[in-house]
Amino acid sequence: MANSIPKNKPSNPANPTVFFDVDIGGERAGRIVFELFADIVPKTAENFRALCTGEKGIGPTTGKPLHFKGCPFHRIIKKFMVQGGDFSNQDGTGGESIYGAKFEDENFHYKHDHEGLLSMANAGPNTNGSQFFITTVPTPHLDGKHVVFGQVLKGFGTVRQLENTEIKGEHPVQPCIVADCGEFKEGDDWGTAPTDGSGDTHPDFPEDSPLDLKDVDEIISVAEDVKNIGNTFFKSQNWQMAEKKYAKALRYGRFLKQYVVYGKQYEIAVNCIFIQDLRGWEAKNICKKIYRNILYLKKKPIRVLSYPK
Template sequence: MTKSTKVFFDIAINAKPAGRVTFKLFNETVPKTAENFRALCTGEKGKSALSGMPLTYKGSKFHRIIPGFMAQDFTRGDGRGGESIYGAKFADENFKIAHRGPVLSMANAGPNTNGSQFFICFQDTPWLDGKHTVFGKIESGEELLKKLESVGTPSGAPTATVEISDCGEINE
């Protein structure tokens, strides 16, 4: 049995520390997707051979926050871009886990277009089932999710700058 991996994000809102959220990754069900996210949290892969950009979430900003729905990160500042530790994109592993409760899911531009972009669902989002791969759940920090929601808008454009100031793996 594979031990579940735990990772964290330290979040800053308008350059002020807002708190930490921790995630439990579903290594057994979606090992490739979970490993991609874990390695992007640690930054251990260094720079991309494709773009020369660091393969890490540290310093990334959330470009889209919709209260009652989700928060999504980005690479280029507008929702475009992003690459995986495997190269530009990788295939969907499966859709076995439903979008129930606060979960982590891969953002994509259609089937088999996973890169580094992800989103955090704030609540059940069953209309995403079968389209986006769920690969983790919120372990702690739900109060921070409420702070994220508070700077979101119906259009998704945040009213504040929300940045991942630090991230990594939690070794227990």
């Protein structure tokens, strides 16, 4: 009988943790941190772990480095999954495992019962190689057919960005690349905060923040802090970085929609809750539009609702 996995927390703290740094269209989208279920599927977990570190050298079947670095997400289906791992042909027809071309289905202990699960792609029973997928919704029809061997611990917002990137058929229009990858050792910082030199110390997605996400004041404070960094970039005409920071402030603001309605007064210097998503405009025009909202925004009356238990 298949089992459920504790969502968004390690099922076993002794299991390995690995990461992908993902680029979309040549720009850093974010970091995804995975737990690998070495306690349940040790062979499958070890395959993925070693492909993250690249420690096994050249694959005898493909003649390519056994390494996910530089590998694309070649297949994306919204409200289903994002797929990658073909480091040789980069189109879903290649790849190999650290054990040779293919290896067996280890077991089907875990169910595909929520988003953020890491599972093996295959061409039928016992055809596991290097290709994998990350679920973006529950996919119970895959139970007993694909081996679940890990889960996203941090960075599911980056997975959502991959899921929502423009596609043609099932293939992303812009390159979606594992720019870097590796394994964390015990005590390592998972590095979910930006390293862009901007002074921004907040994770790119509110779900990855250590803050109490039901504390409206804290989240507004983060949104304002990030917005102010965006203002600095805007004033120096660094449109790309300004857009990135404004979009991040909006993400934190939109996160509060489920908790607030009109009533109590909060001064929000950027209208990060009520500005419409301006995706698709040129970066400069996006920044100017958002900046106008920042300049002319008045106090928004907000009353805090009861939080979901």
